[in-house]
Amino acid sequence: MQIVWLTDIHLNGVTDEVTDDLLTAVAAHRPAGVLIGGDIAEAPDVREYLLRIAAGLDCPVYFVLGNHDYYFGSVQHVRQEVSRLCQCHPQLTYLTDAQPVQLSECSALVGHDGWADGRCGDYHNSRVVMSDHRLITELAGTEAETRLSLLQKLAGEAADHIRRVLPQALTRAQEVLLLTHVPPFREACWHEGNIADDQWAPHFSSQVMGETIVDIMRSRPTQRLTVLCGHTHSSGEFVPIPNVRVVTGAAEYGCPGICRVLTVS
Ligand SMILES: [Fe+2]
Numbered sequence: 001m002q003i004v005w006l007t008d009i010h011l012n013g014v015t016d017e018v019t020d021d022l023l024t025a026v027a028a029h030r031p032a033g034v035l036i037g038g039d040i041a042e043a044p045d046v047r048e049y050l051l052r053i054a055a056g057l058d059c060p061v062y063f064v065l066g067n068h069d070y071y072f073g074s075v076q077h078v079r080q081e082v083s084r085l086c087q088c089h090p091q092l093t094y095l096t097d098a099q100p101v102q103l104s105e106c107s108a109l110v111g112h113d114g115w116a117d118g119r120c121g122d123y124h125n126s127r128v129v130m131s132d133h134r135l136i137t138e139l140a141g142t143e144a145e146t147r148l149s150l151l152q153k154l155a156g157e158a159a160d161h162i163r164r165v166l167p168q169a170l171t172r173a174q175e176v177l178l179l180t181h182v183p184p185f186r187e188a189c190w191h192e193g194n195i196a197d198d199q200w201a202p203h204f205s206s207q208v209m210g211e212t213i214v215d216i217m218r219s220r221p222t223q224r225l226t227v228l229c230g231h232t233h234s235s236g237e238f239v240p241i242p243n244v245r246v247v248t249g250a251a252e253y254g255c256p257g258i259c260r261v262l263t264v265s
Contacts, residue, residue: 001104003262004029007037007181007230008251010068011049019049022256023056029261031059033103037230037249037259038066038113038181043073047085054091062093062101064113066181066231067132074137075154095179096161100169103177107264108169111179112162114206114229117155118148120186121201130203152208155182159212166216170223177264178227184209188229188246190236204232210240217244230259 004026011019026034034057041049046069053061070078083097093101095111102108124144133139139147162178169176182205183189189196189204196204217225218241227246235250249259 001032001264002029003033003035003103003177003264004031005035005037005228005249005259005262006256007228007249007259008039008066008233009036009256010039010041010251010253011052011256012041012045013254014256018256019052020056022258023053025258027057029258031261032264033060033062035109035177035179035228036061036063037179037228038064039068039230039251040065042068042071043078046078047081050082050085050092051089054089057091060091060093062095062109062111062179064095064111064179064181066113067115067130067136071131071135076138096158100165100172100176102172103264106174107177108173108175109177109179110162110165110169112158114158114180114182114184114209115151115154116182116203116231117152117206117208118202119152119207120189120205121196121198123148123202126199126202128199128203155206155208158182158206159208162209163212163216166213166225170216170220174222175224175226175264177262178213178225180209180227180229182206182209182231183229183246183248184213184227185238185240185246187238187240188227188236188248189232190234190248191232192234196232213244214240217241
């Protein structure tokens with residue numbers, strides 16, 4: 001079966017026509033499912049875009065949210081509202097609030113938004129100013145040290161979810177896909193063709209998620225995990241241990257496209 005993967009599509013920044021063209025291009029693959037790795041739109045309109053995506057496709061849509069999806073809103077409120085939306089629209093599955101999805105006899109899907117946890121690179125001397133720190137309610141107006149605690153709390157909750165659902169998925173599937181927004185290893189933080197430097201890495205990667213993944217997969221060497229992430233808008237691959245492959249998807253503001261078409265057996 002074919003699965004279409006999109007990430008960082010930022011539909012709030014394009015015309016309706018561009019969104020329609022994207023959905024037409026996705027539908028042309030007649031996919032068994034579509035994965036969306038976050039940064040779909042922003043808090044005020046992300047639900048509206050999810051409904052448009054569902055209406056434009058006749059297959060299940062599995063997604064996580066990215067940091068932009070919380071802009072002009074709060075993490076807690078957006079997650080509640082999006083989870084509520086999915087309860088009314090079974091075509092939509094928010095993986096952050098879902099059990100493992102069995103895609104086929106030997107393949108399963110799990111996911112979580114993830115969150116950059118400031119542990120890679122040099123958080124305290126980074127001059128990078130993320131809009132997150134202004135536009136997301138929980139982070140707005142916080143000092144660097146308080147904010148770091150909040151980032152690590154969000155990243156820790158994501159890792160805890162994966163620590164619960166990934167082993168469950170592996171009891172029923174030989175191969176698992178893990179969809180997340182934030183790269184779980186610094187080496188997966190491709191930025192303009194290179195690995196993110198000390199300035200960007202704190203804001204681009206979740207070290208705790210990477211450690212959690214390796215911890216779970218190291219004891220299951222005959223099973224395979226493919227991590228699909230985005231956030232940095234540059235493509236690349238990283239293999240932290242032989243049975244884990246991390247694919248970072250490219251994206252361009254104003255020009256949403258299909259990241260990859262995956263064949264799942
Ligand atoms: Fe992002």
